[in-house]
Amino acid sequence: xxxxxxxxxxxxxxxxxxxxxxxxxxxxxxxxxxxxxxxxxxxxxxxxxxxxxxxxxxxxxxxxxxxxxxxxxxxxxxxxxxxxxxxxxxxxxxxxxxxxxxxxxxxxxxxxxxxxxxxxxxxxxxxxxxxxxxxxxxxxxxxxxxxxxxxxxxxxxxxxxxxxxxxxxxxxxxxxxxxxxxxxxxxxxxxxxxxxxxxxxxxxxxxxxxxxxxxxxxxxxxxxxxxxxxxxxxxxxxxxxxxxxxxxxxxxxxxxxxxxxxxxxxxxxxxxxxxxxxxxxxxxxxxxxxxxxxxxxxxxxxxx
Amino acid sequence: xxxxxxxxxxxxxxxxxxxxxxxxxxxxxxxxxxxxxxxxxxxxxxxxxxxxxxxxxxxxxxxxxxxxxxxxxxxxxxxxxxxxxxxxxxxxxxxxxxxxxxxxxxxxxxxxxxxxxxxxxxxxxxxxxxxxxxxxxxxxxxxxxxxxxxxxxxxxxxxxxxxxxxxxxxxxxxxxxxxxxxxxxxxxxxxxxxxxxxxxxxxxxxxxxxxxxxxxxxxxxxxxxxxxxxxxxxxxxxxxxxxxxxxxxxxxx
Ligand SMILES: Nc1ncnc2c1ncn2[C@@H]1O[C@H](COP(=O)(O)OP(=O)(O)OP(=O)(O)O)[C@@H](O)[C@H]1O
Ligand SMILES: [Mg+2]
Numbered sequence: 001x002x003x004x005x006x007x008x009x010x011x012x013x014x015x016x017x018x019x020x021x022x023x024x025x026x027x028x029x030x031x032x033x034x035x036x037x038x039x040x041x042x043x044x045x046x047x048x049x050x051x052x053x054x055x056x057x058x059x060x061x062x063x064x065x066x067x068x069x070x071x072x073x074x075x076x077x078x079x080x081x082x083x084x085x086x087x088x089x090x091x092x093x094x095x096x097x098x099x100x101x102x103x104x105x106x107x108x109x110x111x112x113x114x115x116x117x118x119x120x121x122x123x124x125x126x127x128x129x130x131x132x133x134x135x136x137x138x139x140x141x142x143x144x145x146x147x148x149x150x151x152x153x154x155x156x157x158x159x160x161x162x163x164x165x166x167x168x169x170x171x172x173x174x175x176x177x178x179x180x181x182x183x184x185x186x187x188x189x190x191x192x193x194x195x196x197x198x199x200x201x202x203x204x205x206x207x208x209x210x211x212x213x214x215x216x217x218x219x220x221x222x223x224x225x226x227x228x229x230x231x232x233x234x235x236x237x238x239x240x241x242x243x244x245x246x247x248x249x250x251x252x253x254x255x256x257x258x259x260x261x262x263x264x265x266x267x268x269x270x271x272x273x274x275x276x277x278x279x280x281x282x283x284x285x286x287x288x289x290x291x292x293x294x295x296x297x298x299x300x301x302x303x304x
Numbered sequence: 305x306x307x308x309x310x311x312x313x314x315x316x317x318x319x320x321x322x323x324x325x326x327x328x329x330x331x332x333x334x335x336x337x338x339x340x341x342x343x344x345x346x347x348x349x350x351x352x353x354x355x356x357x358x359x360x361x362x363x364x365x366x367x368x369x370x371x372x373x374x375x376x377x378x379x380x381x382x383x384x385x386x387x388x389x390x391x392x393x394x395x396x397x398x399x400x401x402x403x404x405x406x407x408x409x410x411x412x413x414x415x416x417x418x419x420x421x422x423x424x425x426x427x428x429x430x431x432x433x434x435x436x437x438x439x440x441x442x443x444x445x446x447x448x449x450x451x452x453x454x455x456x457x458x459x460x461x462x463x464x465x466x467x468x469x470x471x472x473x474x475x476x477x478x479x480x481x482x483x484x485x486x487x488x489x490x491x492x493x494x495x496x497x498x499x500x501x502x503x504x505x506x507x508x509x510x511x512x513x514x515x516x517x518x519x520x521x522x523x524x525x526x527x528x529x530x531x532x533x534x535x536x537x538x539x540x541x542x543x544x545x546x547x548x549x550x551x552x553x554x555x556x557x
Binding site for chain 2: 136
């Protein structure tokens with residue numbers, strides 16, 4: 001039986017200055033699922049996340065985590081359920097050393113010293129920062145701080161992990177590391193993952209399901225379904241992954257496949273399969289409409 | 305960018321570096337107290353000499369020490385000139401009809417000696433341990449939580465703040481802005497300061513949110529492991545005795 005990890009029903013929120021940030025938002029996340037929320041800048045993603053840790057409390061009984069109203073949960077209970085990693089690591093590493101930061105949550109949970117130390121060690125090992133315990137944040141690179149911020153949330157061992165822009169501003173290597181860590185947490189520890197991001201190329205690896213948010217929920221579905229809807233993408237300042245676009249172009253050159261790949265991994269699988277089916281060859285050609293079709297595709301992805 | 309780090313040389317090895325942080329704070333505080341309230345010129349000179357010896361023992365680079373002390377000297381040296389002309393007392397000499405007093409001269413010298421020794425002691429105390437250790441030691445010494453948190457956040461965010469300022473400064477520079485003494489430059493500088501205040505206000509908000517999301521309820525708790533050994537008690541006893549000794553000898557003799 002799958003259990004609902006997060007259930008948000010018709011949530012509305014306006015900031016005190018009158019900015020309407022969320023309108024009638026309904027989102028459901030199953031336990032163990034990986035869900036990505038995409039949407040243009042100012043769509044309300046961060047605002048939505050602030051509801052998940054009790055920073056903003058909904059007056060109605062409509063933000064539930066594992067069936068319980070998050071606004072009414074006790075602090076110690078809440079931080080065991082949901083851990084949120086925000087955008088800017090400097091906002092989350094507020095203690096003098098990395099050890100203190102990663103130990104902050106567990107200490108607040110009232111755990112004993114031995115358990116706190118075990119959790120700090122485990123969290124730092126997970127993100128690959130063992131040995132950085134005594135570092136001060138201003139002596140670390142942005143990517144390292146980002147990892148430390150994740151560790152400072154992992155040490156609370158939450159059942160749901162919420163990440164705001166986890167891959168932004170990371171170098172390619174750190175980005176790959178981060179994606180792997182998140183996927184491992186989901187697969188090995190069964191942690192439910194909710195991510196807000198703009199990085200569409202990383203999205204397919206990180207999501208079972210996608211919500212498109214633009215103040216209201218404008219679409220929901222598998223990554224493939226979302227990225228196939230060109231007008232949806234255009235209306236919400238989004239684009240499809242590069243690999244997906246490339247295969248669309250290949251299709252104009254006569255490449256034949258049913259499901260266009262969304263990521264490099266899928267692309268390799270798809271190519272292998274077509275080549276094997278074609279007796280070791282792949283057939284591409286230019287016919288009279290090819291250039292026109294390619295132009296059309298290029299144009300439809302060009303937002304300028 | 306060179307950060308104004310007070311604890312840059314905290315990883316050196318010296319008896320003062322290895323001194324237990326709590327014992328260090330207590331004994332240096334007592335030392336500083338006596339140094340500041342000294343009223344005899346001869347003891348003040350001995351104190352200054354003693355502060356020099358402590359810096360020497362701590363192996364802190366002289367350049368680093370001078371760099372920090374020069375600002376204090378700049379501030380207190382004028383007293384050496386002002387005091388003799390303003391304080392009342394027996395006449396030392398008269399320049400252009402203005403009386404210089406012996407008491408004033410002594411007072412001026414006392415002020416300079418006290419301030420220099422005190423600053424050197426504070427520097428020796430703070431520069432020989434990492435600042436986060438200082439904070440934790442204060443925490444262990446039951447200094448009020450509010451004070452600890454203020455220190456902690458100041459220490460953590462001063463660098464973030466500096467970086468933010470530099471980023472804005474460079475962005476302005478790359479758009480051709482030069483700091484000149486005119487109205488325009490001043491108003492631009494005002495804008496930068498204003499932006500920084502707004503930015504740090506917003507940051508404070510976000511930091512608070514992330515503290516809440518980690519279960520913060522008002523008092524941060526940390527785990528500290530300091531270990532006082534016999535050697536620490538001995539050094540503390542020695543330092544405190546040296547502070548009190550001149551007074552005792554005055555009373556006894
Ligand atoms: N503290 C605030 N006060 C007033 N309005 C705010 C505040 N924070 C955000 N907003 C507004 O609420 C809306 C949603 O902002 P939010 O930060 O949730 O967007 P986002 O989807 O996270 O954007 P991004 O992708 O740029 O991070 C925006 O119009 C924003 O200007
Ligand atoms: Mg955001």
